[in-house]
Amino acid sequence: MTRPSLSSACSYSPDALPRHVAEAVWRGSEVSDAVSRTISSGFPELDAQLPGRGWPTHCVTEILMPLAALCEWRLLGRSVPGFTTGGGRVYLIAPPKQPHAGGLAQLGLSADEVVWIDASSPADRLWATEQIVKSDPSGAVLSWVAQARPEQIRRLQIHAQSCDAPVFLFRPVATLSEASPAPLRVTAALATGWYLEVRIPKRRGASVPDPVYLAAIPTNLAAVLPPRLQSIPAPAAALLREETSDARALGRIAAPPSAGQPVSH
Amino acid sequence: MQGHWAALLPLPLPASPSPIDAHALGIWALQYTPRVALLEDSVVAEVAGSARLFGGGEQLHALIEAGAAELGARVAWAPTGTAALAVARRAKTQAELDGFRLPLTKILDPLPLDAIAAVHRHQATLARVGCRCLGDVRKLPRGGLGRRFDKELLHALDQAYGLRPEAYDWLALPEAFHARMELLSRVETAPALLFGARRLLLQMAGWLAARRMGATEFTLRWCHDVMRAKDAGTGGELTVRTAQPTQSVEHFARLLAEHLAKVQLAAPAGDIELLATEVLPIVEESRSLIPETIRKGRGTDLALERIQARLGTACVRRPVLSQDHRLEWMQSWSCEPAKRRPAPRYELPVPTWILDEPLRLVERDNRPHYQGPLQLLLGPDRVEGGWWHRSSADANAAPMNVQRDYWLALSPHAGVLWVYQQRLAHDQTAWFLHGHFA
Numbered sequence: 001m002t003r004p005s006l007s008s009a010c011s012y013s014p015d016a017l018p019r020h021v022a023e024a025v026w027r028g029s030e031v032s033d034a035v036s037r038t039i040s041s042g043f044p045e046l047d048a049q050l051p052g053r054g055w056p057t058h059c060v061t062e063i064l065m066p067l068a069a070l071c072e073w074r075l076l077g078r079s080v081p082g083f084t085t086g087g088g089r090v091y092l093i094a095p096p097k098q099p100h101a102g103g104l105a106q107l108g109l110s111a112d113e114v115v116w117i118d119a120s121s122p123a124d125r126l127w128a129t130e131q132i133v134k135s136d137p138s139g140a141v142l143s144w145v146a147q148a149r150p151e152q153i154r155r156l157q158i159h160a161q162s163c164d165a166p167v168f169l170f171r172p173v174a175t176l177s178e179a180s181p182a183p184l185r186v187t188a189a190l191a192t193g194w195y196l197e198v199r200i201p202k203r204r205g206a207s208v209p210d211p212v213y214l215a216a217i218p219t220n221l222a223a224v225l226p227p228r229l230q231s232i233p234a235p236a237a238a239l240l241r242e243e244t245s246d247a248r249a250l251g252r253i254a255a256p257p258s259a260g261q262p263v264s265h
Numbered sequence: 266m267q268g269h270w271a272a273l274l275p276l277p278l279p280a281s282p283s284p285i286d287a288h289a290l291g292i293w294a295l296q297y298t299p300r301v302a303l304l305e306d307s308v309v310a311e312v313a314g315s316a317r318l319f320g321g322g323e324q325l326h327a328l329i330e331a332g333a334a335e336l337g338a339r340v341a342w343a344p345t346g347t348a349a350l351a352v353a354r355r356a357k358t359q360a361e362l363d364g365f366r367l368p369l370t371k372i373l374d375p376l377p378l379d380a381i382a383a384v385h386r387h388q389a390t391l392a393r394v395g396c397r398c399l400g401d402v403r404k405l406p407r408g409g410l411g412r413r414f415d416k417e418l419l420h421a422l423d424q425a426y427g428l429r430p431e432a433y434d435w436l437a438l439p440e441a442f443h444a445r446m447e448l449l450s451r452v453e454t455a456p457a458l459l460f461g462a463r464r465l466l467l468q469m470a471g472w473l474a475a476r477r478m479g480a481t482e483f484t485l486r487w488c489h490d491v492m493r494a495k496d497a498g499t500g501g502e503l504t505v506r507t508a509q510p511t512q513s514v515e516h517f518a519r520l521l522a523e524h525l526a527k528v529q530l531a532a533p534a535g536d537i538e539l540l541a542t543e544v545l546p547i548v549e550e551s552r553s554l555i556p557e558t559i560r561k562g563r564g565t566d567l568a569l570e571r572i573q574a575r576l577g578t579a580c581v582r583r584p585v586l587s588q589d590h591r592l593e594w595m596q597s598w599s600c601e602p603a604k605r606r607p608a609p610r611y612e613l614p615v616p617t618w619i620l621d622e623p624l625r626l627v628e629r630d631n632r633p634h635y636q637g638p639l640q641l642l643l644g645p646d647r648v649e650g651g652w653w654h655r656s657s658a659d660a661n662a663a664p665m666n667v668q669r670d671y672w673l674a675l676s677p678h679a680g681v682l683w684v685y686q687q688r689l690a691h692d693q694t695a696w697f698l699h700g701h702f703a
Contacts, residue, residue, distance in 0.1 A: 069703050070680050073617040089565075095618075100700060101584030101596040103617035116582040116598065117572060128572050128580075135568035190680055218681060218702040220614040221673070229642055232675065 039140075039166055042078020043214045051184070051204045055079060055166045060157045062182040064173040066189055068096035068144060071196055072170065074216040075188050076142075077107045084113050088139030088165065091132050093117045094125045095144055106220035113139070122147045126156070133159045133167055141167045154181040176201060193232035269313035269322070271329060272349035273338045275306070285337050285464070289444055291436045293336060293471035297329060302346070302433030305382055307353065308338075309346035309433070336467055344369050346433070347425040351380035351399075373425060374400030383421035387414050399425075442472045442541040451490050451533035455525045458487060458537060463518055465539035470514045472541070479510025479547030485521065486538040493532035503528060507570060508602060510545040516567055523574035566602075573600070590648050591667050592619060592683075592699055613646060614673075616683040616700030623697035626684065633686075633696035636678040644672030645686070671699075 017025065038054030040047055047053045055061060055076075065071065083090055090109060092099055094117065101111045117132070119125045122145065129143040133156060141163075145152075153169070160167045173187055185202040196216045200208045217225065273294060275284035291308045294301045297319065300311040312325060319325040326342065333340045341353035343364030355376050356362045364372050376399050378392070379385040384402060390413075396402050402410075403422065411419055423429035444465045452458055462485055473480055488500040505520050573581050582598035589595050595611065626633040633639050647670055654665035669685040676682055681702035689695050 067679070069618045069701050072703050074681075074703060077617075091565075097618040097701065098621055099584070100592070100616055100619040101586055102592075102611050102615040103619075103700070103702070104584075105586065106611075106615060107617065111584045111586050111596075114584050115569070116584070117569075117576075118580045118582065119572075119576055124576055128576065131568045131572055132565065135564040137565040137568075190677065192677075218614070218617075221681070221702060224614055225643070232640075232642070 037164065039079050039082035041076075043212075043216070045212050046198060046214060049200055049203075049208050049212055054082075055168075056184060057164050057166050058161055059184065060153065060160045060167045060169055060182045062153075062169050062171055062180055062185040064171050064176055064185065064187040066173045068146070068170065068172075071188055071190065071216065072142070073104075073107060074196060074218055075198070075214075076140075076168070077219045080108045083140040083166070084109065086138060089113045089115055089137065090139050091115050091117060091137060091141045091143075093129050093132065093141065093143040094119045095142070103220060108219075126152055129167075129169075130156060130159055133163050136163050137165050140165055142170070143168065144170045146170075146172055150179055150181060157181045157183070194230075268311045268344060268346075269316065270343055270346045270349040271310045271312055272304075272341045272343070272346065272353040273308040273310070273329075273333055274341070274350070274353040275338050277337070288436075289468055290333075290336065290338055292438065292475070293332070293468050294329070295436065295438050296471045296474035297325065299435065300433075301436045303436060304346060304350055304433070307350055308436075309349060311346070332467065332471070336464060343372070345425055345427045346431050347381060347421060348373055348427075351376055351425060355380045369427060370400075374398060374403070378402070381421050381425055383417045387418060390414075438472070438475050442469050442544075443538070444468050445536065445538045447536050448534065451492075451535055452487075453530060453533045455528035455530050456522065458485070458534060459518065459522050459525055461537050462521060462539065463514075465537065466514050466517045466521070469539055469541055470512050470517070473512045473544065473547075476544070477547060478544040479512050480507070480517070480541050480544050481510050482506045482541075482543035483517070484540045484542050486540070487530070487534040488536040488538070489530075489532040490535040497532035500534070501528070501531065504542065505574075506543075509566065510547045511567075512547060516570075519571055520574050523571060526575075590650050592616075592648070594651070594654075594665075614702070616702050618701040618703050620699055623685070623699045626696040626698055628696055633674070633684055633698075635674075635682065635684075635698055636676055639674040639676050639682065639684065641684075642673045642675055645670035646672070648685075669697075673702075 036052070036056060036058035038050070038052035038056050040054040041050065050056075063072070063075070080090070090113060092114065099114065099116055101114055104114055105111060117128050119128050125143065125145050126148060129141065129145065132141055148169070148171070156167070156169070169182065173189070176185070176187065180202070182202070183204055185200070187199045187201060189197045191197040191213055194215055194217045196214045197211045198214055199211045217230075271294075273290055275287060275290060277284045287303055287306055287308055291301050291303055291310075294308055294310045298310050298312045298315045300314070302309055312329075316322045316325050319328060330340050339353055339356075339362070341349050341356060341362045341364060343349035343352050348364055348369060351373065352362060352364045360366070366372075373380075378388045378396065378399065380399065384391070384399065391402060394405070396405070399422070403426070407419065420429065424431045446461055446465055448458075448461050452461070465485075469480065469483065482504060484502055484504045486500060486502040489497055503521075503524055505517075505524055507516070507520065511517075569581050578600050581600060583600075583602065585597050585599050586595060587597065590611075592615065595615070624635075626635050626639075628634065629638070632641075647668075649666075649668045651666035652664070655662040656665055667687075669687050671683060671685045674682045674684045679701070682698055683700035683702065684696055684698050686694050686696050
């Protein structure tokens with residue numbers, strides 16, 4: 001097992017320790033290795049910061065966002081192939097908006113791999129999440145539980161310990177001030193352009209002070225974006241008229257909006 | 266050759282006034298062996314042939330004893346059926362229920378005369394001769410016994426001691442399952458029916474296991490007590506369906522509990538009745554040494570059924586894609602388990618979240634605003650179609666055709682959006698938000 005070497009100013013080197021001692025010593029600076037299976041997030045920068053180099057299974061992961069339906073699939077879309085290997089399905093429990101199967105199919109999630117469980121009251125959402133997590137599904141569980149108390153999260157976390165699928169709980173970023181029993185908490189927010197600003201306020205291992213910026217272009221858009229738009233200029237520079245002239249990416253030239261066309265028959 | 270017999274003697278349970286019917290108990294026992302017979306008021310079953318199937322004699326003992334304890338019956342074991350029943354009647358401790366701990370004669374000899382019914386009939390005469398236990402009777406000369414008493418006495422005695430083969434009319438498995446039970450007290454709330462119904466479910470699971478079937482539908486009926494209001498009717502019924510044929514009592518009980526939680530009893534119920542209304546052959550799980558990974562999703566399907574039972578069938582939805590260019594008609598949701606069908610592939614990007622109704626955006630300086638000004642990145646993508654589509658068959662139905670120019674827009678606060686511009690009446694145009702590339 002290799003250990004990150006300490007700085008040279010240190011009086012001893014970790015290699016000097018006997019092997020069994022070195023394995024037993026845990027340094028505060030290192031990210032712990034996950035005991036369970038992990039699924040790569042698809043972003044090498046983010047994987048480097050996550051314990052076990054990916055989204056963990058056998059535990060609950062909280063994803064905190066300022067708004068629901070903001071960037072869930074931009075963050076998780078690249079790990080969809082990891083979720084669905086071996087016949088896995090993705091369970092969406094009480095999503096904030098109607099999922100669109102066409103868009104999810106473009107992320108690699110075919111229609112028979114999506115299950116939408118609609119539950120309106122918070123208690124029903126937690127109960128449905130618990131039932132799914134308890135049944136040890138294969139795939140991934142995505143649950144939107146905004147108003148959950150810490151003891152309810154703890155209950156889910158205990159059930160998730162025997163669940164061989166990642167369990168994501170989406171909650172508002174305001175709950176960051178509360179303690180949570182989830183071993184991994186990740187906040188995601190929009191940054192300039194295509195970037196997402198991801199912070200990891202809690203993980204097994206040392207804390208991460210700096211945010212990670214991910215170039216999270218939605219997977220289904222990446223193919224149609226012209227090179228000009230791969231990095232987005234500041235909003236002030238882009239004007240409406242310029243954009244209208246550049247319609248080649250989608251392949252069709254539309255008539256100007258004022259051109260008279262009958263709307264209905 | 267001596268067999269391995271179990272005798273199941275019905276006992277009154279604290280939860281129920283009457284002990285379980287011996288015939289129902291026999292049907293339940295048929296899942297372990299086909300050689301089950303009714304003997305007097307109890308059930309005897311010969312299980313030597315099926316011990317290997319259930320993982321050895323000890324496992325089988327544990328299985329039958331656990332099931333019988335839940336149904337309210339006492340189990341005793343002995344090399345012959347008559348002896349097993351005698352032991353079941355007279356055993357005082359748990360250890361005495363096992364008729365294999367000593368040689369058979371040493372177990373039977375000290376038992377009193379009423380342990381075997383044929384001997385019990387002549388108890389008065391035998392007692393006057395000085396017989397206190399079965400051993401005393403056996404010591405009497407056989408010729409005299411045969412002349413003085415009827416031939417059933419010697420017959421039963423020989424059968425109990427294994428000197429004469431036992432011949433029984435084996436119980437036949439009925440074609441349909443139907444069981445009825447009287448409740449101890451009048452039950453006023455529907456969830457409380459579950460305590461009684463569990464025993465019936467256990468019987469049904471035994472019947473299903475014996476027939477190698479799984480139930481996809483069963484009905485629980487309850488009869489109202491005679492002391493009821495005039496408008497209450499004679500009873501009610503509840504039908505529970507499952508997607509996959511199953512034999513699991515736990516799953517039946519959970520589904521029934523979810524359904525009963527929604528039922529309001531019109532009057533207190535006195536009797537309940539359970540019917541297996543629809544059964545299908547079941548694919549049995551092989552009990553293999555190596556754990557299987559393929560059947561992993563099965564537990565989740567059962568969990569989804571429980572969720573449907575509590576939250577409503579429409580709560581669990583699976584998408585169905587169809588060939589349409591209009592975003593809202595491209596998909597529909599069904600409650601049925603998805604079948605694998607070739608999905609139509611839409612070439613152009615489609616958002617991952619969609620609004621139920623497009624949201625009209627405010628417009629300032631000819632530009633749409635949604636939580637601040639939107640930066641339009643790509644477009645327009647013209648979607649036009651649906652002239653064949655009407656909201657209903659009436660003459661004044663609204664047309665469902667659309668002519669929209671879709672744009673990819675970026676908002677610093679709301680992320681990547683899918684907006685469209687549409688012509689309204691009087692040469693006006695309007696912007697709508699339709700989806701999120703979240």
